[in-house]
Amino acid sequence: MTEPAKRQAILERMRRALAVDADDTARRATVTKRITEHAPNLIPARARIAHKDQTALFRQQAEAVQATVTDVKTEEDVPEAITEYLRSQNLPQSVRYGEDVLLNGLPWRAKSPTLELNKGPAQPADEVSLCRAIAGIAETGTLVLTSGIDNPTTLNFLPENHIVVVSAKHITGTYEDVWQILRKEYGERTLPRTVNMISGPSRTGDIEQRIELGAHGPRRLHIIIIG
Amino acid sequence: MKPQPTSRNFKRNVVEALDNEQLQRALTNVPAGFIEKRRKAREKLPEFDALRDQARDIKNHTLRHLDLYLEEYETQVTASGGHVHWCETPEDVNAAVIEICRKHSARSVTKGKSMVSEEVHLNAALDEAGIEPVETDLGEYIIQLRNETPSHIIAPAVHLNRDQIEADFRATHTDLPADRNLDDSSALVNEARQILRKKFIDSDVGVTGANLLIAETGTSIIVTNEGNGDLTLSLPKVHVVLATIEKLVPTLEDASTILRLLARSGTGQEFSAYTTYSTGPRRDGDPDGPEEYHVILLDNGRTNMLGGVFQDMLRCIRCGACLNHCPVYQAVGGHAYGWVYPGPMGSVLTPSLIGVDEAGHLPNASTFCGRCEEVCPMRIPLPKMMRHWREREFERHLTPAMIRSGLSVWAFFAKRPALYRVATGVAMRLLKLWSGRDGKLETLRFAGGWTKHRDFPAPQGSTFMAQWAKRRHD
Ligand code: SF4
Numbered sequence: 001m002t003e004p005a006k007r008q009a010i011l012e013r014m015r016r017a018l019a020v021d022a023d024d025t026a027r028r029a030t031v032t033k034r035i036t037e038h039a040p041n042l043i044p045a046r047a048r049i050a051h052k053d054q055t056a057l058f059r060q061q062a063e064a065v066q067a068t069v070t071d072v073k074t075e076e077d078v079p080e081a082i083t084e085y086l087r088s089q090n091l092p093q094s095v096r097y098g099e100d101v102l103l104n105g106l107p108w109r110a111k112s113p114t115l116e117l118n119k120g121p122a123q124p125a126d127e128v129s130l131c132r133a134i135a136g137i138a139e140t141g142t143l144v145l146t147s148g149i150d151n152p153t154t155l156n157f158l159p160e161n162h163i164v165v166v167s168a169k170h171i172t173g174t175y176e177d178v179w180q181i182l183r184k185e186y187g188e189r190t191l192p193r194t195v196n197m198i199s200g201p202s203r204t205g206d207i208e209q210r211i212e213l214g215a216h217g218p219r220r221l222h223i224i225i226i227g
Numbered sequence: 228m229k230p231q232p233t234s235r236n237f238k239r240n241v242v243e244a245l246d247n248e249q250l251q252r253a254l255t256n257v258p259a260g261f262i263e264k265r266r267k268a269r270e271k272l273p274e275f276d277a278l279r280d281q282a283r284d285i286k287n288h289t290l291r292h293l294d295l296y297l298e299e300y301e302t303q304v305t306a307s308g309g310h311v312h313w314c315e316t317p318e319d320v321n322a323a324v325i326e327i328c329r330k331h332s333a334r335s336v337t338k339g340k341s342m343v344s345e346e347v348h349l350n351a352a353l354d355e356a357g358i359e360p361v362e363t364d365l366g367e368y369i370i371q372l373r374n375e376t377p378s379h380i381i382a383p384a385v386h387l388n389r390d391q392i393e394a395d396f397r398a399t400h401t402d403l404p405a406d407r408n409l410d411d412s413s414a415l416v417n418e419a420r421q422i423l424r425k426k427f428i429d430s431d432v433g434v435t436g437a438n439l440l441i442a443e444t445g446t447s448i449i450v451t452n453e454g455n456g457d458l459t460l461s462l463p464k465v466h467v468v469l470a471t472i473e474k475l476v477p478t479l480e481d482a483s484t485i486l487r488l489l490a491r492s493g494t495g496q497e498f499s500a501y502t503t504y505s506t507g508p509r510r511d512g513d514p515d516g517p518e519e520y521h522v523i524l525l526d527n528g529r530t531n532m533l534g535g536v537f538q539d540m541l542r543c544i545r546c547g548a549c550l551n552h553c554p555v556y557q558a559v560g561g562h563a564y565g566w567v568y569p570g571p572m573g574s575v576l577t578p579s580l581i582g583v584d585e586a587g588h589l590p591n592a593s594t595f596c597g598r599c600e601e602v603c604p605m606r607i608p609l610p611k612m613m614r615h616w617r618e619r620e621f622e623r624h625l626t627p628a629m630i631r632s633g634l635s636v637w638a639f640f641a642k643r644p645a646l647y648r649v650a651t652g653v654a655m656r657l658l659k660l661w662s663g664r665d666g667k668l669e670t671l672r673f674a675g676g677w678t679k680h681r682d683f684p685a686p687q688g689s690t691f692m693a694q695w696a697k698r699r700h701d
Contacts, residue, residue, distance in 0.1 A: 206366035217454020
């Protein structure tokens with residue numbers, strides 16, 4: 001049987017089992033309505049709080065899953081925060097990042113003249129990557145990153161150390177808030193190729209259920225909140 | 228070689244499991260870890276049970292309209308540049324994956340954790356086709372080295388102890404110095420990390436599973452902690468998603484509701500480290516990511532569960548909570564069940580997928596304590612469905628004569644309430660008489676297998692029905 005024939009057979013069997021008709025317009029209308037309305041379900045009270053409390057909750061939740069967090073007043077302070085972090089962890093003064101407008105516009109030369117800057121997707125030898133998150137989700141301390149030239153996806157996973165910058169104004173309560181943001185930016189029924197929700201560094205419990213950080217992805221996740 | 232189901236030998240498997248000291252030692256980690264963590268996670272989210280109701284309703288709605296949501300999903304995958312391959316059987320899946328690999332002259336395939344891959348025995352098929360399958364989830368990597376199947380749906384190597392894994396690594400990674408220190412888990416994790424890194428970078432095709440599929444956007448979701456799934460899907464030229472038809476949910480919002488339950492129920496985390504939403508291949512201007520995106524959509528008997536008594540099982544999100552909380556699973560581990568899906572969910576699913584002839588014993592692997600249903604985030608009535616299978620098995624007269632006569636005796640009394648009350652009262656007094664002072668029976672006639680490893684508590688007080696009648700009076 002060809003794939004289209006199998007498709008047909010599966011769908012027909014399904015309709016027989018459900019005792020429904022392929023041309024039932026009411027059913028189709030129900031499905032279309034649900035998809036176009038994409039109504040949120042129950043939203044936990046935990047994240048339905050004032051914005052400044054959401055930022056505090058985000059931080060607390062991210063730290064609970066072993067991310068480290070610092071905050072800086074303005075964008076200009078980011079290069080120094082990075083240099084300082086690398087020094088504190090005994091890491092080389094070298095980062096790789098994409099074409100993100102905010103990251104490209106930072107005063108690197110003026111503030112961190114010794115920091116080596118590499119551009120583009122991750123390379124196997126990279127130790128530290130730098131990305132900008134489009135949002136931080138307070139309810140679970142989760143960062144949201146989207147694929148593309150600005151923040152190549154491999155930067156999120158290949159290097160052992162991941163530094164992520166997020167603006168305080170982009171910290172929000174829930175996952176549902178992020179879907180609304182993405183629909184506004186990309187249109188209905190469309191997502192960027194990859195949306196990564198990241199909560200803490202990589203980990204595994206596969207050996208006797210003991211949690212070890214840095215299984216395959218980053219061992220360290222450092223978050224810098226701006227503003 | 229393709230592993231054969233051994234569910235028929237469930238009884239023998241259980242006896243062997245109970246006598247396996249290594250296994251018994253490893254299994255003590257299950258209740259200590261998962262159960263306590265789930266309890267805490269649940270406590271921290273007051274809406275947990277209300278979310279379970281909603282998750283159940285979301286899936287019920289989706290299953291009732293599954294044909295239409297699948298069509299919507301397919302349209303969106305195609306619109307984002309991906310391909311959907313409809314498959315009836317495991318053979319169809321393996322043929323489709325091998326064809327994709329051949330097209331790209333792939334010599335090796337990196338794999339994220341996928342239960343569908345286990346269900347169709349993809350690794351054996353790839354091996355036969357001369358393509359090297361590389362499991363990259365640490366637990367899966369370990370059992371691949373040992374040529375074993377997973378013993379748990381979210382913790383594949385939970386049946387092993389650290390020292391066994393160390394021995395496997397020493398036996399396999401022979402080009403590393405023999406005197407290296409592998410004394411703790413972190414040394415083992417690091418070694419696997421170093422070895423698999425190269426595999427990730429050399430891989431031509433990456434195969435992952437899918438926790439959910441979203442009709443709204445044509446998106447597949449993977450939920451992981453290690454990041455191996457993400458390296459699997461972002462580094463190779465091709466990303467192949469293995470999924471089954473019931474993974475669908477209508478919208479991103481619906482997915483979020485279910486995801487609030489998944490990690491909390493399984494590992495007891497509030498959210499897993501990585502939740503990744505993939506929609507189609509690399510876009511114009513993307514500097515990384517796969518150039519091709521394929522979704523293999525498998526039925527393998529699931530449409531036959533629609534519209535019948537086992538439809539509810541299609542709500543399962545493979546969180547593992549029912550395994551973790553099951554006294555039978557805790558005692559014998561996953562391999563005794565003899566096929567891919569162990570524990571209560573496996574006892575219901577396996578007979579549906581490989582037939583009651585093969586797996587008819589599994590629904591008996593229950594004490595009907597009801598904990599599985601209590602913890603199931605999707606509120607699947609697992610004990611009820613196990614009973615359905617038992618009844619079917621009984622009707623087909625596949626049950627050993629002993630159980631059959633036992634059940635017919637019970638049925639005889641159950642249909643005659645007055646007699647039942649008298650008989651159970653008598654039986655209870657008899658059991659109490661047989662037991663010693665401590666109220667425990669060390670052996671039970673007709674149930675020697677059961678009492679070999681534990682004592683059967685002799686019933687105390689009066690029968691349930693007598694107590695019930697008394698309470699109603701009080
Ligand atoms: S049956 Fe329920 S508890 Fe068991 S794995 Fe499936 S969703 Fe989880």
